[in-house]
Amino acid sequence: MNLLLFDSNDMSGENEIIISGRRLKHLNNILKLKTDEQVDVGKVGGLLGKGRIISINEDEAKLDLNIYISPPEKLPLSLIIGLPRPKMLSRILRNVAAAGVKSLHLINSRKVEKSYWQSPLLQIENIHKQFKTGLEQASDTILPDIKLWQQFKPFVEDFLPNLLSGQRSFIAHPGNYPLLPADSNIATTIALGPEGGFIPYEIEKLIDAGCTPVSLGTRVLRLESAIDTVIGRQLIPQF
Amino acid sequence: MNLLLFDSNDMSGENEIIISGRRLKHLNNILKLKTDEQVDVGKVGGLLGKGRIISINEDEAKLDLNIYISPPEKLPLSLIIGLPRPKMLSRILRNVAAAGVKSLHLINSRKVEKSYWQSPLLQIENIHKQFKTGLEQASDTILPDIKLWQQFKPFVEDFLPNLLSGQRSFIAHPGNYPLLPADSNIATTIALGPEGGFIPYEIEKLIDAGCTPVSLGTRVLRLESAIDTVIGRQLIPQF
Numbered sequence: 001m002n003l004l005l006f007d008s009n010d011m012s013g014e015n016e017i018i019i020s021g022r023r024l025k026h027l028n029n030i031l032k033l034k035t036d037e038q039v040d041v042g043k044v045g046g047l048l049g050k051g052r053i054i055s056i057n058e059d060e061a062k063l064d065l066n067i068y069i070s071p072p073e074k075l076p077l078s079l080i081i082g083l084p085r086p087k088m089l090s091r092i093l094r095n096v097a098a099a100g101v102k103s104l105h106l107i108n109s110r111k112v113e114k115s116y117w118q119s120p121l122l123q124i125e126n127i128h129k130q131f132k133t134g135l136e137q138a139s140d141t142i143l144p145d146i147k148l149w150q151q152f153k154p155f156v157e158d159f160l161p162n163l164l165s166g167q168r169s170f171i172a173h174p175g176n177y178p179l180l181p182a183d184s185n186i187a188t189t190i191a192l193g194p195e196g197g198f199i200p201y202e203i204e205k206l207i208d209a210g211c212t213p214v215s216l217g218t219r220v221l222r223l224e225s226a227i228d229t230v231i232g233r234q235l236i237p238q239f
Numbered sequence: 240m241n242l243l244l245f246d247s248n249d250m251s252g253e254n255e256i257i258i259s260g261r262r263l264k265h266l267n268n269i270l271k272l273k274t275d276e277q278v279d280v281g282k283v284g285g286l287l288g289k290g291r292i293i294s295i296n297e298d299e300a301k302l303d304l305n306i307y308i309s310p311p312e313k314l315p316l317s318l319i320i321g322l323p324r325p326k327m328l329s330r331i332l333r334n335v336a337a338a339g340v341k342s343l344h345l346i347n348s349r350k351v352e353k354s355y356w357q358s359p360l361l362q363i364e365n366i367h368k369q370f371k372t373g374l375e376q377a378s379d380t381i382l383p384d385i386k387l388w389q390q391f392k393p394f395v396e397d398f399l400p401n402l403l404s405g406q407r408s409f410i411a412h413p414g415n416y417p418l419l420p421a422d423s424n425i426a427t428t429i430a431l432g433p434e435g436g437f438i439p440y441e442i443e444k445l446i447d448a449g450c451t452p453v454s455l456g457t458r459v460l461r462l463e464s465a466i467d468t469v470i471g472r473q474l475i476p477q478f
Contacts, residue, residue: 182421225334228468237418237457
């Protein structure tokens with residue numbers, strides 16, 4: 001946790017927040033903050049800056065805010081992924097938010113187990129919880145956009161062509177395809193199959209919708225690693 | 240598990256193996272293999288090919304081997320990482336082996352908790368177990384090289400300059416540095432800090448030993464994601 005994220009529920013005055021629970025534990029046990037010391041803070045969806053401890057004990061911490069810094073740029077990257085099993089999904093949600101991915105579409109696919117769609121993790125407040133953990137890691141305040149598509153066909157036929165229009169779009173697929181280009185700052189959408197991969201029908205539909213097949217090298221990667229690998233090829237420089 | 244890995248302990252004849260335990264479970268419950276059906280197999284450190292089921296039940300499976308395919312190329316990539324906590328390390332070991340990283344150096348650093356060095360995961364048979372899970376995922380048979388350096392100074396002063404000689408060498412470090420180049424097929428070594436990062440003294444020593452500072456973008460990544468991000472920039476094409 002490199003950033004103390006707060007939202008309007010934590011505000012106790014115009015420039016004041018009261019923190020309890022998990023975040024308080026971090027202030028007390030990891031950062032060991034005392035009165036008048038400062039910590040990096042950010043408002044969900046808003047600015048970042050410093051919070052000064054007015055008071056802190058085992059029940060709550062009161063902080064005085066001075067926020068004025070814009071959140072960091074997002075990667076111009078949208079991911080379309082076959083819904084993974086919940087345990088992997090929670091890690092993916094954190095990593096995607098930390099890396100600054102702009103939007104994430106979780107889609108159905110033949111190889112997605114139906115039970116995965118019943119996971120409580122897919123409730124929006126739980127998705128946001130994982131996103132926030134990633135934002136705390138990367139000192140960002142802006143939640144990625146997220147959309148769930150429990151039916152493949154309406155997604156790929158009705159929605160996807162519009163999403164991709166005017167954008168560079170790929171599908172990562174094992175085979176003799178060129179590597180995903182390693183460029184920065186070009187708006188890119190990339191589709192990645194679930195564990196077990198997309199079936200041929202789905203690949204065909206994704207290509208029809210505008211996705212060009214590309215390779216992520218010679219090895220079959222786990223979805224989680226494949227996502228970070230894609231992110232590695234879309235990094236934006238610091239200056 | 241995309242490959243059934245076996246070693247000489249599993250051999251029951253010149254071209255025959257007997258499998259039990261976890262791998263048998265996979266053959267029975269996931270692949271649901273029957274007599275005369277085939278599965279992709281590979282010998283640890285050796286060739287890949289097909290195994291044909293001679294007999295299979297709940298106790299063991301006997302397979303007839305036909306192996307003749309060379310394992311896939313490794314990435315010409317060596318990683319030097321500050322020892323992470325055991326849970327993260329086991330995922331890293333699997334991912335590194337799956338991605339085809341050539342060698343891995345686990346080093347000490349000021350921010351590495353001393354207790355991490357006591358983890359049973361660091362016993363070579365346990366490291367190899369994690370590596371094999373990665374190899375099973377990526378259909379490879381060659382274990383990455385692994386070295387443990389519980390003392391930073393002898394590593395960086397006595398060993399590292401030789402390791403890096405004639406090689407492209409980097410240290411990933413947050414700051415205003417150029418991005419890690421996204422090239423393929425150039426022998427590269429890259430050092431990544433532990434959780435909490437290298438301390439300035441350590442960075443200085445790594446630079447002295449020949450590592451050029453590079454950035455992995457504008458965000459502070461978790462070590463696990465940083466490694467896959469690095470791998471993403473060093474992919475080798477399929478053709």
